[in-house]
Amino acid sequence: MANTVIIRWQRILAAATQVAERHVDLCLSSMPTGHRGALLRQGQRIIIYIDLDHAKSEADVIAVMAHELAHLVVGTAEHDDRWRQQMDSIQEYLRKALRGVSDEKKETQAENGCTGSSDPAH
Numbered sequence: 001m002a003n004t005v006i007i008r009w010q011r012i013l014a015a016a017t018q019v020a021e022r023h024v025d026l027c028l029s030s031m032p033t034g035h036r037g038a039l040l041r042q043g044q045r046i047i048i049y050i051d052l053d054h055a056k057s058e059a060d061v062i063a064v065m066a067h068e069l070a071h072l073v074v075g076t077a078e079h080d081d082r083w084r085q086q087m088d089s090i091q092e093y094l095r096k097a098l099r100g101v102s103d104e105k106k107e108t109q110a111e112n113g114c115t116g117s118s119d120p121a122h
């Protein structure tokens with residue numbers, strides 16, 4: 001259990017959709033491409049490719065998502081100052097979106113703990 005990695009894909013995707021202001025599709029693959037991630041456009045469709053050989057944690061996934069979403073928002077493939085500023089801002093936004101969820105989870109676990117400890121058998 002200690003090595004279990006939980007990645008909240010639905011929550012990340014919901015936050016990414018808010019950043020992109022449109023639906024975003026994810027393409028997860030371990031197929032070697034030499035890229036951690038990529039932003040693909042098929043007409044109006046936005047697809048973010050994530051290389052699972054590199055994205056081993058939720059923080060890795062957020063980093064890739066922020067990188068690619070910044071390209072979308074800034075509208076360039078360059079890694080210039082404008083892109084970097086946008087990427088930092090998006091990364092913070094995604095982290096905050098997930099922080100809210102983990103706080104809710106902690107409250108639920110605390111409630112469960114109280115219920116368990118009130119059992120006279122334990």
Ligand SMILES: [Zn+2]
Pocket residue numbers: 067071077079
């Ligand atoms: Zn890039």
